[in-house]
Amino acid sequence: MNFENSVSFAKQLDKNDPLKDFRQQFIIPSIDGKEQIYFLGNSLGLQPKKAKDELNKILGQWSVYGVEGFFKGDDPWIDYHDKLTKPLAKIVGALPHEISVMNQLTVNLHLMMVSFYNPNGKRNKIICEAKAFPSDQYMFETHVRHYGFNPDDTIIEVQPRKNEYAIHTEDILLVIEQHKDEVALVLFSGVNYYSGQLFDIPTITAAAQKAGAKVGFDLAHAAGNVSLQLHEWNVDFACWCSYKYLNAGPGAVGAIYIHERFHNDKNIARYGGWWGYNKATRFKMDKGFKPINTAEGWQLSTPTFTSLALYKAALDIFEQAGWENILAKRKLLNDYLWFVLNEIKIKGAFEIITPKNEKEKGCQVSLLMPDRGKTVFDELAKAGIMVDWREPNVIRLAPVPLYNSFEEVWQFGNILRQILKK
Ligand SMILES: Cc1ncc(COP(=O)(O)O)c(C=O)c1O
Structure with a gap:
């Protein structure tokens, strides 16, 4: 035009x-x-x-039913988070059962590190972008220290070229190739918070997997902003917050995506909580963690329903607009x-x-x-x-x-x- x-x-x-x-x-x-x-x-x-209306529905349900609100009323809380996974699946290009709406972004990144950063012998390196958002940098650093490694030797940051601000995809691929025998995890932003650069997610994903690494993305600045096809691109995992382009309110509950091939993989470590436990038998309160066999199996705690309600109000608009x-x-x-x-x-x-x-x-x-x-x-x-x-x-x-x-x-x-x- x-x-x-x-x-x-x-x-x-x-x-x-x-x-x-x-x-x-x-x-x-x-x-x-x-x-x-x-x-x-x-x-x-x-x-x-409409955020207030959705919030009021939760408050109304609470006032009428008390704790029975989990199971009664128009929107029982027990499955409330399921209302969000379908619209989100369209936005990030995933299957609905690959998404779980839970916690907040940095918390979810830590949980994903538990599952997808598995240093083994010399394969212990993390490749990421230089100048990643500080929370991501601290997350890398503290996990690496937890395993007893030196962050300076273990975290490899791909830099922009001299006098440039964006990072060339070919430079990312070169660094992955150079470290193909030692890289355990490749984790980039979808969109870098400072420069606004959208990374080539499918190309980085393929290169990381070819090198034998796991690969994930922090989509804080990408979800609700750019076109994503996480499932088709075969991305291992991703997390995002919902208060930026997704309009779910300050400090809103975040979400994770985990490719379905990991849902029943017994080799993937994870932390367990009762909200990730098999729904059919959760309330038997039995010993022994039996996770839900979808991304929901990574949930830990009772969801923050007030936050989910605000998120729902926003996603309804995405649905209407297309x-x-x-x-x-x-x-x-x-x-x-x-x-x-x-x-x-x-x-x-x-x-x-x-x-x-x-x-x-x-x-x-x-x-x-x-x-x-x-x-x-x-x-x-x-x-x-x-x-x-x-x-x-x-x-x-x-x-x-x-x-x-x-x-x-x-x-x-x-x-x-x-x-x-x-
Ligand atoms: C790229 C990125 N990662 C992580 C975070 C931290 O998010 P939270 O405070 O929800 O954990 C932010 C916050 O703006 C961010 O932009």
């Missing part, structure tokens, strides 16, 4: 947008009565208006953002460090600000544009298809140019 840098053109794109009405289903933050331009779907997705439609708008919105940014044309004012190639990006764009970055960020905030600042010098923004408009993208570009011109 030939874009134009004008508000009328942006408005026309909105008019033609089949998803334009979905914005009405979210609460847009306002300051002094003025709706903000909220480009932080990569950080905390907005609240669906995942393919969301992806199509994501591409157009992001292409328009790139166009608008390229129209600013103030030499040296910023550098886009997110890869341009459609296969290597999602909603997010990261702007490296060589100077005055924090001032620019503060001025954007004053103008009602909510983006985020990541030390030392990056502004991240992520217009999302369900509640952002083309006009907001145009306004952002216009205001940014005025700020940079000062």
Whole structure:
């Protein structure tokens, strides 16, 4: 499409947008009565208006039935989490029984390390991206120390090339090949939180498995953002949080994906809890752990139903909008953002460090600000544009298809140019 840098053109794109009405289903933050331009779907997705209703159903069930709410009422809690696995399966490209909605992301990453990081002799290395999200780095470090290894020798970080910010897939493959006799686990983000780079998940998966390693992905910035086919790509495991592109609320319950071929694999270690125990006999309270033979067998505790209710409200919107439609708008919105940014044309004012190639990006764009970055960020905030600042010098923004408009993208570009011109 030939874009134009004008508000009328942006408005026309909105008019033609089949998803334009979905914005009405979210609460847009306002300051002094003025709706903000909220480009932080990569950080905390907005609240669906129906979230309160779903929450009230849980509270209602609790008030009417007390503990019997587990088994009675319209939505018995005992199977409540099952309502989420089908819509999530579409979003991450998995079979519903390969998904379990549980815990939070870092907790789930630790649990996945128990199952999929099995150092054996010299095969003890972990390959990951440089500058992974800090929680992932601490997770690697503490597991490696638990086994008595030195993190500096055991964790191999693949770096971007000199003066670059994205990591070349060929460099990842080279590192895997170089360590093919010693790599136990390859674990990357789906989308890197800082640069916004979407990694080539199927290619990394195939290379890691060929080297004899297990392979998993932290999809915090990928789930609900980019197209994923975890089952078809044969990914071993993945985890994600649900408060970013999935709009399930601050600190919302996370989820795991485990390929079905591991569900009954007796060689896979795991921690057990009663909520992962065979449902038919769970309440016999017998000795001896007999896990459910799906990804649910990795559950430990009674779910946080209030959080599941908020998640359900958000996933209902994904279902109504249709995942393919969301992806199509994501591409157009992001292409328009790139166009608008390229129209600013103030030499040296910023550098886009997110890869341009459609296969290597999602909603997010990261702007490296060589100077005055924090001032620019503060001025954007004053103008009602909510983006985020990541030390030392990056502004991240992520217009999302369900509640952002083309006009907001145009306004952002216009205001940014005025700020940079000062
Ligand atoms: C890539 C990535 N991994 C892990 C985490 C930690 O998530 P949680 O605090 O839900 O454990 C985050 C949080 O933003 C993240 O972006």
